[in-house]
Amino acid sequence: MDTVTPVHLLDGLPADAEGAALRALALTNYGHFTSLQVRGGRAQGLALHFERLRLGNVELFDEPLDEDAVRGWMAQAAAGGDCSLRVTVFARGFDHRQPLRRVAPDVLVSASAPAPAPASPLRVQVRHFFRPVPQLKHVGTFPLFHHRRQAQMAGFDDALFVDGGQARISEGTVWNIGFWDGVRVVWPQAPALRGTAERLLQLGLAANGVAQEIRPVSVDELPAFRAAFACNANGVQPVVAIDELDYPDEPELRALLDAAAAHAPWEPLSP
Known part of the structure; x- marks a missing residue:
């Protein structure tokens, strides 16, 4: 096309x-x-x-x-x-x-121009920030890109946001994050912009019988997970490192997410 x-x-x-x-x-x-x-x-x-x-x-x-x-x-x-x-x-x-x-x-x-599906995995740095008015996708994007720049200056690809108190994980700069414990997908519960890609994946995973959980996730819990991924309108991307913690790219998780992403129909824009 x-x-x-x-x-x-x-x-x-x-x-x-x-x-x-x-x-x-x-x-x-x-x-x-x-x-x-x-x-x-x-x-x-x-x-x-x-x-x-x-x-x-x-x-x-x-x-x-x-x-x-x-x-x-x-x-x-x-x-x-x-x-x-x-x-x-x-x-x-x-x-x-x-x-x-x-x-x-x-x-x-x-x-x-159409954005290609992300091909390379992400290495992200934890940074303390909660977006203002997180329920809205508003045009106040300065802090998102500033934190991404700071993370890249430190040698990472992007930033992962946590609050400054309980170190609860919320979201990435322009993406949501999910974790895999080998049995279920865990979505962090915190003030964040709930993306359309995240919601479509949740619906697709549910339709395919994959267990999911939405709950607070702290930085201290990260070593207990087997894998992590980022998602936004451009697609799904493995997260292979958070600070000094490394995750493998799990083929099982990738297959589950690909199947979930394909579940939503492509609808014509024309009314």
């Missing part, structure tokens, strides 16, 4: 890079988004992505989301091809000095 030409649609029209709307998005750090992979004009977990956008709109703007319009713009941007798709909701009229003033949200749909 053809890869789409990069395109940016603002409320369904070609976005003007010099326009006031995009300047507002760049200068006012207030909005929310979702990201997904599209193949042949189809994507997995569309209901979850729209649930995320719907909740973000209510919390940030007290406004409903015109889901039919947004879905049409997504299909327009993808043009039936393969791409990485991002839907960002902001408001060019938002004024931080009057945050309660009602404004009409704007929707920027961006299609770019």
Whole structure:
């Protein structure tokens, strides 16, 4: 299938890079988004992505989301091809000095080259951080990328976040983490952005009869697990090291996760 030409649609029209709307998005750090992979004009977990956008709109703007319009713009941007798709909701009229003033949200749909499935395993560094307003996928991404940069400067690939008190594991910079104890998949319970890929894997594992548990996981417990993995919209990636602790890439776990990821249907973007 053809890869789409990069395109940016603002409320369904070609976005003007010099326009006031995009300047507002760049200068006012207030909005929310979702990201997904599209193949042949189809994507997995569309209901979850729209649930995320719907909740973000209510919390940030007290406004409903015109889901039919947004879905049409997504299909327009993808043009039936393969791409990485991002839907960002902001408001060019938002004024931080009057945050309660009602404004009409704007929707920027961006299609770019499709992201390949991650091929290399991850070595991650534990860093103390909890994202603010973790229930929303908001545009305040500075601390995520700062911590990733700091981890890479220390010789790792990425950062894994824990709280500063109980050292409970929450999530990675732009991914969720799961652990394998040889019998079940354990998902850390902590304030974090619950990703669509994580939720789709949970549904797929349940459908395939794989045991799962959601509970707090501390750094001290990590040696008891046999393997770990990261997941986001780009796919599943083995985590082979957390600080000085090494994990093998377990073929059994990889097969279970591949089967779970394939469980969700690919749905057409066109309404």
